[in-house]
Amino acid sequence: MGKRPAYSNLCKAIEAGHFVFTGELEPKKILSLEEILHSAEEMKKTRKIVAANVTDGPQGDAYMCSLVPSYLVQEKVGLEAVWQVTVRDRNRVALFGDVIAGAVLGLKNILTLTGDHTSLGDHKKGRVVYDIDSTQFCEMLSIMIDEGTDYEGNEIEGGKIKMNYGCVANPNSNPREPEILKVGRKVEQGVDFIQTQTAFDIDEAKDFLKDLEQFNVPVLLGVFPLKSYGIAWYFDNYIPGVSVPKDLLKALKKAEKDNKGNKPAKYAALDKINIEFFEPFIKEIKKSTKAAGVHTMAVEYERLFEPLLRDFPEYVK
Amino acid sequence: MIITQLKDIEEIYGYIEPYNKILIAGCDGCCQPPRSLNEAKLLGQLLELKARTKGKDLKWKAITVLRQCDDRIAATTVRPLVEDYEAILTLACGLGVVMMNKVLPQKLTFPTQNSMFGGAQSNGENNFIELCETCGDCIIGETGGVCPRAGCAKHLSNGPCGGMVDGMCEVRGYTVPCAWVEIWKRLKEFNRLDLFKKYRGPRDYRTSTSPGYLEVYKEYTNVEEEKEEVKG
Numbered sequence: 191m192g193k194r195p196a197y198s199n200l201c202k203a204i205e206a207g208h209f210v211f212t213g214e215l216e217p218k219k220i221l222s223l224e225e226i227l228h229s230a231e232e233m234k235k236t237r238k239i240v241a242a243n244v245t246d247g248p249q250g251d252a253y254m255c256s257l258v259p260s261y262l263v264q265e266k267v268g269l270e271a272v273w274q275v276t277v278r279d280r281n282r283v284a285l286f287g288d289v290i291a292g293a294v295l296g297l298k299n300i301l302t303l304t305g306d307h308t309s310l311g312d313h314k315k316g317r318v319v320y321d322i323d324s325t326q327f328c329e330m331l332s333i334m335i336d337e338g339t340d341y342e343g344n345e346i347e348g349g350k351i352k353m354n355y356g357c358v359a360n361p362n363s364n365p366r367e368p369e370i371l372k373v374g375r376k377v378e379q380g381v382d383f384i385q386t387q388t389a390f391d392i393d394e395a396k397d398f399l400k401d402l403e404q405f406n407v408p409v410l411l412g413v414f415p416l417k418s419y420g421i422a423w424y425f426d427n428y429i430p431g432v433s434v435p436k437d438l439l440k441a442l443k444k445a446e447k448d449n450k451g452n453k454p455a456k457y458a459a460l461d462k463i464n465i466e467f468f469e470p471f472i473k474e475i476k477k478s479t480k481a482a483g484v485h486t487m488a489v490e491y492e493r494l495f496e497p498l499l500r501d502f503p504e505y506v507k
Numbered sequence: 508m509i510i511t512q513l514k515d516i517e518e519i520y521g522y523i524e525p526y527n528k529i530l531i532a533g534c535d536g537c538c539q540p541p542r543s544l545n546e547a548k549l550l551g552q553l554l555e556l557k558a559r560t561k562g563k564d565l566k567w568k569a570i571t572v573l574r575q576c577d578d579r580i581a582a583t584t585v586r587p588l589v590e591d592y593e594a595i596l597t598l599a600c601g602l603g604v605v606m607m608n609k610v611l612p613q614k615l616t617f618p619t620q621n622s623m624f625g626g627a628q629s630n631g632e633n634n635f636i637e638l639c640e641t642c643g644d645c646i647i648g649e650t651g652g653v654c655p656r657a658g659c660a661k662h663l664s665n666g667p668c669g670g671m672v673d674g675m676c677e678v679r680g681y682t683v684p685c686a687w688v689e690i691w692k693r694l695k696e697f698n699r700l701d702l703f704k705k706y707r708g709p710r711d712y713r714t715s716t717s718p719g720y721l722e723v724y725k726e727y728t729n730v731e732e733e734k735e736e737v738k739g
Contacts, residue, residue: 329708367691371704
C-alpha cells in the first residue's frame with residue numbers, strides 16, 4: 191500500500207496480505223435492483239469476495255447510474271462496493287459533486303475509468319464530455335482524499351474524504367509501452383490499486399503483471415468467466431482488444447448444443463468448462479505473480495463462485 | 508481550410524421555397540471542397556429544375572465573393588446586387604452565412620452547407636482531415652506535432668485509453684489510428700518520451716468559450732509602445 195491509509199475493506203484485506211477476490215455487478219436499463227442485490231448476496235455468502243465493482247454505463251450504453259446501486263449493495267447486503275466512475279458523461283463539477291455524495295453515503299472505493307465512447311453504445315448521437323481525463327480524475331481524487339479540497343483548492347466542509355481509489359490497466363494493449371507509461375502517470379497521482387481488463391492468456395497476463403511490478407501498487411488481475419456462448423461471442427467481438435480463445439468458444443458452443451433443452455445439464459457443462467479454464471489460471475496467478483488478487487467479472491454468474499474458488503481460503507468477516 | 512458538406516437539396520429548397528428570385532453566392536475564401544462560382548451555378552441549375560417539378564419558375568443569379576467572412580469584402584461585393592433579389596443563398600461556411608446576414612440585414616441569407624471542421628488536405632489519400640480544432644490552448648509542442656485534441660475522440664491529455672486496439676481507435680470501428688499511439692511513436696523516435704510521460708493537468712476551457720473573440724490590434728500593442736518611446 192502507498193502512503194495513504196486503507197479506508198476500504200478491499201484495501202485493508204490487501205494490506206493484510208490476503209489474495210483478494212472482487213466481483214462485478216452491472217446495473218442495466220431496468221427499474222429494479224433485485225437481481226443485483228441477489229448477486230451481491232451470493233457473492234457475500236462465499237466469504238471470499240471482499241467487494242464488488244458496480245459498473246458505470248459499460249460499452250457506452252445508457253444504464254442506471256452506478257452511485258445508488260453501489261450504496262444499496264453496501265447498505266442492504268453489506269458487501270463493499272467498488273464504485274466505477276467514468277469521465278465520459280460528467281464534467282469536473284459533476285464528478286466532484288458525485289464523489290462527495292458517494293463519500294457521504296459511505297462508499298469506500300472508486301475505480302476511475304475513461305469510459306467507452308458513446309458511439310459504441312445505444313445513444314450513438316450523444317455528445318461525450320471528457321472534460322477531464324482519467325489521469326486528471328486520479329489527481330482530483332488524490333486532492334479530495336489527501337487535502338480535503340476540491341480541484342481548485344476550495345475546502346470541503348468536513349475535511350478529507352475517506353476513500354481509496356484505483357485505476358485500470360489493459361493487458362491486451364498493443365502497443366503496450368504507452369499503456370504502461372500511462373498507468374505510471376496515474377500511479378504518480380496516487381492510486382491505491384490497479385485493476386486490469388480481462389486476460390485469457392496466462393503468459394501474456396504474467397508478462398503484463400511483471401511490467402506493472404515497477405509501480406509497487408497492488409494489482410487485481412481481471413478474469414471473465416463466460417456464462418454462455420452468446421456472452422463469450424459478444425465479448426470476443428465487441429469488447430475492445432479482448433479476444434476469447436477459440437478453443438474456449440468452441441467448447442462453450444458445443445456444451446450448449448449438446449445439452450439443448452436440459453437447463454441443469456447445460457449449466458453444469460458450462461460451469462465445468464469455466465472451472466477447468468479459470469481455476470488453474472487463478473492458481474497460477476496466485477502462485478507465480480505478485481498480483482494482490484483477482485477481479486472476476488462474472489456478471490449474473492454468481493453460482494460459479496463457490497465451485498471456482500473452492501480451494502481458496504475464506505478471509506472476509 | 509474550412510471543410511464543408513453540401514446540404515440535402517430538399518433542405519436547401521425548403522429555405523427558398525417562398526421566393527421566386529434568389530441570389531446564389533459562392534465563396535473564394537478557404538472553403539473546401541471548392542464552393543465558388545461554378546458550384547453556385549450548378550446549385551442554381553439544380554434548384555431551378557427542382558422548382559420546375561413543383562410548377563414554379565425560379566429566377567436566380569450566381570456570383571462569387573472573395574471572402575464572405577470579411578465584412579468589408581462581403582458588403583461591397585454583394586450590396587449593389589441585393590435589391591433585385593428576395594433572398595440570398597450562400598455556399599460559404601457558417602462564418603459566411605452569419606457575416607452576410609450581418610452586413611446585408613435587409614435580406615435573409617440561407618446556408619447551403621454544413622460546416623464540418625478546420626481541415627487539412629491529404630492529396631495522397633484524397634481526403635480532408637481535422638488536424639487541429641483551434642482550442643486556444645495549444646499543446647502540440649509536447650506531443651510530437653500530433654494534436655491529441657483534434658486527433659483523439661475523447662480529447663485525452665495523458666495517453667491512450669482502453670479503446671485502443673492494435674494502435675487503432677474504438678471510435679469509427681478501428682479505422683482511425685489512436686492519436687496517443689502516434690504521439691508515442693513520434694516521441695520515441697526522437698528519444699523524447701520524457702514529453703510523453705509528463706503529466707498534463709486539466710484543460711482551461713476558458714480559452715475555447717464561445718463566442719471566441721480576439722481584438723486585432725491587441726496583438727500589436729508593442730508597436731504603440733515603441734511610438735510612445737520615440738515621442739518620449
